[in-house]
Amino acid sequence: MTETLTIRNGIDVDQLLATIEAIKDDPAVGTFTFRASSRWEEGTYNLGEIGRFIHAGQEDQTRGEAFQLEGDEPPVLLGRNKGPNAVELLLQALGFCYAVGYVANAAARGIELTAMEYELESDLDVRSFLGLDGPRAGFTEIRAKGWVSSPNATKEQLVELCQYVQDTSPVRDSLANPVSVTTTLEVR
Amino acid sequence: MTETLTIRNGIDVDQLLATIEAIKDDPAVGTFTFRASSRWEEGTYNLGEIGRFIHAGQEDQTRGEAFQLEGDEPPVLLGRNKGPNAVELLLQALGFCYAVGYVANAAARGIELTAMEYELESDLDVRSFLGLDGPRAGFTEIRAKGWVSSPNATKEQLVELCQYVQDTSPVRDSLANPVSVTTTLEVR
Numbered sequence: 490m491t492e493t494l495t496i497r498n499g500i501d502v503d504q505l506l507a508t509i510e511a512i513k514d515d516p517a518v519g520t521f522t523f524r525a526s527s528r529w530e531e532g533t534y535n536l537g538e539i540g541r542f543i544h545a546g547q548e549d550q551t552r553g554e555a556f557q558l559e560g561d562e563p564p565v566l567l568g569r570n571k572g573p574n575a576v577e578l579l580l581q582a583l584g585f586c587y588a589v590g591y592v593a594n595a596a597a598r599g600i601e602l603t604a605m606e607y608e609l610e611s612d613l614d615v616r617s618f619l620g621l622d623g624p625r626a627g628f629t630e631i632r633a634k635g636w637v638s639s640p641n642a643t644k645e646q647l648v649e650l651c652q653y654v655q656d657t658s659p660v661r662d663s664l665a666n667p668v669s670v671t672t673t674l675e676v677r
Numbered sequence: 678m679t680e681t682l683t684i685r686n687g688i689d690v691d692q693l694l695a696t697i698e699a700i701k702d703d704p705a706v707g708t709f710t711f712r713a714s715s716r717w718e719e720g721t722y723n724l725g726e727i728g729r730f731i732h733a734g735q736e737d738q739t740r741g742e743a744f745q746l747e748g749d750e751p752p753v754l755l756g757r758n759k760g761p762n763a764v765e766l767l768l769q770a771l772g773f774c775y776a777v778g779y780v781a782n783a784a785a786r787g788i789e790l791t792a793m794e795y796e797l798e799s800d801l802d803v804r805s806f807l808g809l810d811g812p813r814a815g816f817t818e819i820r821a822k823g824w825v826s827s828p829n830a831t832k833e834q835l836v837e838l839c840q841y842v843q844d845t846s847p848v849r850d851s852l853a854n855p856v857s858v859t860t861t862l863e864v865r
Binding site: 531532537556580581620656657659661666677 | 686687688689692693696697700701704707708709710711712713714715716717719720721722723725727730732737739740744746748750751752753755756758760761762763764765766767768769770771772773774775776777778780781782790792793794795796797798799800801802803804805806807808809811813814815816817818819820821822823824825826827832835836839843844845846847848849850851852853854855856857858859860861862863864865
């Protein structure tokens with residue numbers, strides 16, 4: 490027996506289709522619990538770690554060392570520019586999410602990609618953060634722009650896929666629609 | 678004249694108070710436009726950049742090279758673990774945001790901190806992302822837990838501050854309440 494491995498855009502399409510079938514058979518295969526942690530260092534500077542996650546009720550074992558991230562603010566927001574700030578990370582997450590959604594769905598549809606980029610920007614008024622009367626504490630608007638090149642898809646197909654990706658993007662959905670956030674504090 | 682510089686928790690409290698006064702005088706001083714960009718490399722792997730931002734209508738000049746980030750998925754989500762994934766970055770952003778809000782407001786209130794950590798986790802069901810019937814595409818719930826130590830504040834003060842930080846956190850607000858997200862695609 491010969492097995493044909495279909496890799497498109499660097500995506501293993503056979504694995505993608507097998508994953509979808511596995512989740513159809515057992516929805517638990519589609520459930521994840523992701524995690525991150527951070528430790529305050531000084532001022533606005535924090536060290537972050539992203540390690541293992543739970544998939545289908547069990548801890549995934551494929552990651553060795555946790556990913557390390559640095560968070561800080563620019564001087565105008567009391568920091569020293571040792572890392573991006575929290576809201577910038579949020580924008581970066583949206584770009585990464587769009588890209589993954591686009592490349593995976595393109596692969597499944599037989600669309601080859603040769604290039605893809607995203608630029609994201611958002612407006613923030615820090616008055617509420619600083620305890621002053623002002624607009625909402627969070628982003629008042631996010632604007633995302635993508636560029637994509639494909640040798641075998643029409644413009645219409647690529648634009649339609651962009652809409653599909655928006656409708657199914659975990660990060661976009663988490664920003665565009667309310668998420669329940671429960672926060673507790675323990676004093677040591 | 679002697680100038681007394683008040684640094685608490687690594688936060689320049691004088692600068693913080695001066696910033697608040699400056700924004701009271703001219704609300705434009707409180708306005709920012711943050712940015713991020715990303716370039717697709719292969720499969721689920723993307724390179725991100727976070728560079729300069731707009732403050733009060735002008736580009737802030739304090740950052741030299743842009744911060745570089747890597748985004749990827751674990752093998753079970755078709756990637757190679759070359760970086761955290763998009764939804765994990767979202768959690769990291771929430772932890773960083775809580776920490777900055779907590780440390781800055783503690784400094785303004787005269788509360789000294791000796792340690793602060795956050796752990797964040799969230800549940801995600803990838804069925805919608807994969808085009809199957811299922812719950813929402815985004816996080817179904819985010820759980821955040823903080824630990825804080827202070828030599829000069831009561832437990833009640835620290836817990837109250839945690840609530841204040843939640844109420845004024847830009848990232849929490851962007852997740853807990855809907856944000857307008859506008860996305861356009863250009864085909865090259």
